[in-house]
Amino acid sequence: MKFGGTSMGDAARIRSASKICAGAQSQRPTAVIVSAMSKVTDMLLDTLRHAEGGDAAGVEMMLAKLSAKHRECCEGLLEGPARTETQETLNSILAEFVRIAQGILMLGERPPRSVDEAIAVGERLSSNLMAAYLRSQGSDAVAINAREVIVTDAVFGNASPLMDQTREKAINRLKPELDHGRLVILTGFNGATMDGRPTTLGRGGSDFSASILASVLDAEELWIWSDVDGILSADPRIVPNVRLLEEITYREAAELAYNGAKVLHPRTLVPLMEKEIPVWSKNSFDLSKPGTKIVPITKEGPIGPRAVTSMTNVALVTLDPASAVLSGTRIMARSLEALAAANAEVLVLSSSSYRQNFCFLIRQSELPAVIEKLEEAFSLELAHGYLHPIDADLDVGLVAIVGEGMKGHAGLAGRIFTAISREEVNIIAIAQGSSELTIAIVVRKDGVDKAVRAVHDECGLGA
Ligand code: ADP
Ligand code: ASP
Numbered sequence: 001m002k003f004g005g006t007s008m009g010d011a012a013r014i015r016s017a018s019k020i021c022a023g024a025q026s027q028r029p030t031a032v033i034v035s036a037m038s039k040v041t042d043m044l045l046d047t048l049r050h051a052e053g054g055d056a057a058g059v060e061m062m063l064a065k066l067s068a069k070h071r072e073c074c075e076g077l078l079e080g081p082a083r084t085e086t087q088e089t090l091n092s093i094l095a096e097f098v099r100i101a102q103g104i105l106m107l108g109e110r111p112p113r114s115v116d117e118a119i120a121v122g123e124r125l126s127s128n129l130m131a132a133y134l135r136s137q138g139s140d141a142v143a144i145n146a147r148e149v150i151v152t153d154a155v156f157g158n159a160s161p162l163m164d165q166t167r168e169k170a171i172n173r174l175k176p177e178l179d180h181g182r183l184v185i186l187t188g189f190n191g192a193t194m195d196g197r198p199t200t201l202g203r204g205g206s207d208f209s210a211s212i213l214a215s216v217l218d219a220e221e222l223w224i225w226s227d228v229d230g231i232l233s234a235d236p237r238i239v240p241n242v243r244l245l246e247e248i249t250y251r252e253a254a255e256l257a258y259n260g261a262k263v264l265h266p267r268t269l270v271p272l273m274e275k276e277i278p279v280w281s282k283n284s285f286d287l288s289k290p291g292t293k294i295v296p297i298t299k300e301g302p303i304g305p306r307a308v309t310s311m312t313n314v315a316l317v318t319l320d321p322a323s324a325v326l327s328g329t330r331i332m333a334r335s336l337e338a339l340a341a342a343n344a345e346v347l348v349l350s351s352s353s354y355r356q357n358f359c360f361l362i363r364q365s366e367l368p369a370v371i372e373k374l375e376e377a378f379s380l381e382l383a384h385g386y387l388h389p390i391d392a393d394l395d396v397g398l399v400a401i402v403g404e405g406m407k408g409h410a411g412l413a414g415r416i417f418t419a420i421s422r423e424e425v426n427i428i429a430i431a432q433g434s435s436e437l438t439i440a441i442v443v444r445k446d447g448v449d450k451a452v453r454a455v456h457d458e459c460g461l462g463a
């Protein structure tokens, strides 16, 4: 089971999450993965930014807030010696963070390795709080730092798991605890390289931690607890009449997550698909709701469009040859090389046939590295004017419609484009993957929400 930030938001939330854990544990061996309390990772990152900027007062202020938030939660959960003992544990974890923040303050820079070690503190605090509370309620619970279990590569800030090594560690470290009937409460979000350097799995990465552990432990099921009823036909913050999807396929869920549905981290499903471990997305705020089951094939079969998602923290990069002498295909090939070197993912790729210019959509966080690698790869062409200066447009957003079997719906793409145009939202680029599971559309940023609602209506996805 994995509990997200809102499900760990305060003492009351941790109490109800703990009740769910203890209930599950009484039925079958259960491993729990927790996020930091909501907003804590942002607060930790903010503190480090103040430190990098030499703002000692800002650092102090943030530390006071972080410490107060966790102290208050500890006081809301525990009493007597258990409270004192847990408060000491929290203090010593926070002291490690303070040490790193002070190092950054002195250096005036934030080395990615130190950032990863520092921000994993949020999950260490929340996992210790939950384990201590569970013990106070009579459960045999233990907090474990996933750094001892999840082995990753050394891509700090966005590490990938090494599954074989992780499996070995999980069997050695976690199996004995589970076999003893102990409830293990693991930190989400973090891991470590083979030689023990701390890493993190990217923002929202606790979902991914949970799926990695579910896979290596050969779990029967993975339950992801969040603050929504399950996977919905759209983000409820954008569309009022969303529908809960009872079942969706791994491929649909993966496309939704990849195209911005925050309810799942984009890489969550990869470790589970091969073993066909079912995933439930459930609401920790409302246990009466059944949630969404993510499965290999749904009972209804492929029925066309199921959900719309969107993303606004993206950038559209255009490459435009100034001279017909250049081979457009070659430019494209070299650009893709540069994107790979920058470790970037292409969300949409679109090209025109005659002018040989083309554009691709990437995450904004990846833009600096992408521009650097592209300018490096095309330094000669740019210097001699064979290529127009590389253009990055940040005023765009992505809208994606996802569903198995959309291929069978004749005229669907046309209807979708018309619905968007009716809202007077201009379509900038379009892409449909060969799987025909997703239609991706790039529009101006201020048109994204309107386009999402228009498509949701047009495809009849609402409740
Ligand atoms: P957690 O902290 O539990 O990991 P997140 O905030 O990361 O939770 O993800 C849950 C949020 O995802 C919801 O509150 C909702 O606003 C958003 N969301 C976006 N798209 C969808 C969707 N299609 N279905 C459900 N939730 C969605
Ligand atoms: N706490 C981390 C974040 O906010 C990981 C997670 O919550 O999944 O990104």
Ligand code: MG
Residues within 6 Å of the ligand: 004, 204, 207, 262, 263, 264, 265
């Ligand atoms: Mg999340």
